[in-house]
Amino acid sequence: MKRRTKSFISLFSVFLIILSTIIPSIAAEQKDPSVSDLMEEYNLTCDLVQSKYDHGNPDGLDGGNGGIWKDGDFEVNITFDHEKEEGNEFLSVSFSNATKPVYFVYVKYSTDGDLYRYPTGVASDSDLFVSGNNAISHMTFYYCNGTQPEYGSLEVTKTVTHCDQVVTLPEDEFEITVDGPNDYSETFFLSNGESKILNELMPGTYSISEAMPPDDYEFVSIDGITQMSDVEVEVTANQTRQVEVINLYNPDGEPDPEVGALQICKSVDTDEGVELPETVPDFKIVVTDPEGKSTTVELANGESTKLENLMPGIYKISETDIPEDYSFVSMNDQNTMTDFEIEVVKNDTKDVAIINKYTPDPDPDPDPDPDPDPEIGTLQLSKMVETDEGDELPETIPNFKIVVTDPEGKSTTVELSHKGSTTLENLMPGMYKISETDIPDDYSFVSMNEKETMTDFEIEVVKNDTKDVAIINKYTPTDDPEDPTGSIEIMKFRDLNRDGDMEDGDENPKNDDPLLNNIQFRLEAAPVVELSMAESSEPQSWTMTTGSGDFEDGQIIFSNLPFGRYKLIELSPRTITAPEDLKDGEMYVFVDQETQHIQIKVGNYWRNSSGSSSDRDNDRDNDRDNDPVTTETNVVEEPLETVPPEPTPLAPSDVAEVVVEDVFEVAEVAVPLALPQTGELPPYAAYALGSLMILAGVFMKRKSI
Structure with a gap:
């Protein structure tokens, strides 16, 4: 017991x-996210409110299958749909016509839930579902009472220059830090040509700093300013502020390039009897190199700076934003305040002396017989941006910089966007010069008062009158420079001697051989993806036939291909002799910046009807006798649909050699759009x-x- x-x-x-x-x-069981947690995690400042709809208790909805959900002063239209995916029914939900901006929606089934986020607030969305389940028990809306501040973006680009343009730069990384409002701080690393976009930034002032660059590099500028830390930029709502950080590559042991230098000096004069104040402000000076890149320096009275390692050429120097109580006098004894030109030569330093004058108001030593107040005039500046027929303006249009120079050489800079205007009042009568500078990418200058004069457009301001200046630009977008494309060209040849090389004894498309046509190739997108992803998706593919359309005999061009990895497959039943990686019928090819346009020479030879290869002397005759163009019994063509990609221009003559790498084929998988499953x-x-x-x-x- x-x-x-x-x-x-x-x-x-x-x-x-x-x-x-x-x-x-x-x-x-996964609980609904709390309002406080969401506001803290996503930096929300509006009054975020939670509204929960229980599908098991529709509470007035039409049979629980949809209708208007009301919760206080918040209303939203809810729709439920049954769909099928891999044979399993599941319930998806959509919402529309929300009376307040919705920033989050949490959909839940039993112990699982997925959170959908809308950074700018929405009134509708569709096809919301719970991962891995087939029903929805409830959904919770999170909406804002009041206004949530809109966000801006900051794009930082790294550029490394070198005096010898032929030199291949190493792929070193540079550490960059961005600080901003509400203790915002982000540190990242960029190499030459790379960019980093910081999204959802609160509007305000941000400072950019670069850590000490790697060996063999020198710091040049941040946003055109020659200081290495705490360069301030303004981020505005619904705008992307672009900043370029430039370094110079000058490795140890490499002879110094033949460069020049600029020495810029600042001095401030006064009238006799007038003393300078104890504190004299800085004056902003912009130096533009022959390639159009600008560097800004700030100097006070008696200060100077030296810009070194400058490539020889014509440089333009301008003084902008002169402080109050000061005026421009001269630059190297010339009354040229903007675009003063000076030539930098190798192994020499050019001096630039910029003089200003302190003219306080009221003048402590006024003219004993001053002239009466002059009668003044006004300038009205307006900006318009047009497009070609069929093109649409983007949602966000940048500002355009316009410089107005008065008869005394003083300049005022204004910025206008599409349909913007500004009025410059209290102008002395005389001849004014108007210039548009630093036109943003994807835009071009059209006219100023219907004249194709972009710089130093002259207009006379007269007393008691307003003169109008209409400045027109054009939106001319490029072919998506952020998403470059390449091409793969196939050149077929009959490898009569079966050595894998195209030579004089072989027949190729340049000899106009029609027997090389009607050969099908398939190209499949084969990106390298993470092994941890759960679902695979059908690869994108194209099938084309040699000699079709505008192609030459034996030729195919797959064009407009986004950069990435591709699998090339020959579908015709012929023995492949070249290239080596295609002998099994398929190979992988990378299209990227280094191998943007690839040419692959594919050699084949045909066997006789018995399956054995013919004698070398009779190979040409056997090839023609057994070619699919003349014999239908030896070849079974696959009934594949030929779907060419975008229009196929011929590849340029300077195409790259094929680059073939040993790769492992990994199934492409889709990225889950919702939160992972939390339990059943x-x-x-x-x-x-x-x-x-x-x-x-x-x-x-x-x-x-």
């Missing part, structure tokens, strides 16, 4: 251990209960014996 009691206790202990592993799984009700409880009943039966049987 004692032994049986111990056995029962042991069995009961095992049951408790199993049960202890089950209960936490049963109890693990496992069947462990049923397993444990069944095990317990079996053990109890064994125990009772032993007791009855």
Whole structure:
């Protein structure tokens, strides 16, 4: 009896251990995200409100299948749809016509839930579902009372220059830090030509700094300013502020390039009897190199700076934003305040002396017989941006910089966007010059008052009158420079001597061989993806035939291909002799910046009807006798649809050699759009209960014996 009691206790202990592993799984239920957590994580400042709709209790909706959901002053139209995916029904939900901007929607089934986020607030969305389940128990809306501040973006680009343009730059990385409002800080690394876009930034002032660059590099500028840390830029709502960080590559042991230098000096004069104030402000000076890149320096009275490592050429120097109580006098004794030109030559330093004058108001030493106040005039500047027929303006249009220079050489800079205007009042009568500078990418200058004069457009301001200046630009977008494309060209040849090389004894498309036509190739997108992803998707592919359309005999061009990895497959039943990687019928090819346009020479030879290759001397005749153009019994063509990609211009003559790399084929998988599954009700409880009943039966049987 004692032994049986111990056995029962042991069995009961095992049951408790199993049960202890089950209960936490049963109890693990994902709760709706709290308002406070969402506001803190996503930096929301509006009054975020939670509204929960329980599908099990539709509370006035039309049978639970959709309708208007009302919660106080918040209303939204809800629609439920049954769909099928891999044979399993599941329920998706859509919403529309929300009366307040919705920033989050949480959909839930049992213990699982997915959070959908809308950074700028929306009134509608469709096809919301819970990952891995087939029903929705409830959905929770999170909307804002009041206005959530709109965000801006900051794009930082790294550029490395070198005096010898032929040199291949190493792929070193540079550390850049961006600091901003609300203790915002982001540190990242960029190499030459790379960019980093920081999204969802609160509007305000951000400072950019670069850490000490790697060996063999020198710091040049941030946003045109020659200081290495705390360069301030303004981020505005719904705008992307672009900043370029430039370094110079000058490795140790490499001879210094033949460069020049500029020495810029600042001095401030006064009238006789007038003293300079104790604190003299800085003056902003912009230096533009022959390639159009600008560097800004700031100098106070008596200060100077030296710009070194300058490539020889014509440089333009301008002084902008002169402080109040000061005026421009001269630049190297010339009354040229903007676009003063000076030539930098190798192994020499050019001096630029910029003089200003302190002219306080009121003048402490006024003219004893001042002229009466002159009658003044006004300038009205307006900006318009047009497009070609069929093109549309982007949602966000940048500002255009316009410089107005008065008869005394003083300049005022204004910025206008599409349909913007500004009025410059209290202008002295005389001839004014208007110039448009630094036109943004994808835009071009059209006219100024219907004249094709972009710089130093002259207009006379007269007293008691307003002169209008209409400045027109044109939106001329490029072919998506952020998403470059390449091409793969196939050149077929009949490899009569079967050595894998196209030579004089072989027939190729340049000899206009029509027997090389009607050969099909398929190109499949084959990106390298993460092994941890859950679902694979059908690869994008194109099938084309040699000699079709505008192609030459034996030629195919797959064009407009986004950069990435591709699989090339020859579908025709011929023996492939070249290239080596295609002999098994398929090969991988990378299209990227280095190998943007690829040419692949594919050699084939045909076997006779018995399956054995013919003698070398008769190979040409056997090739023609067994070619699919003349013989239908030896070749079974696959009934494949030929779907060419975008229009196929011929590849340029300077195409790259084919680049073939050993790769592992990995299934492409889709990225989940919602939160991962957080748990289900496992069947462990049923397993444990069944095990317990079996053990109890064994125990009772032993007791009855």
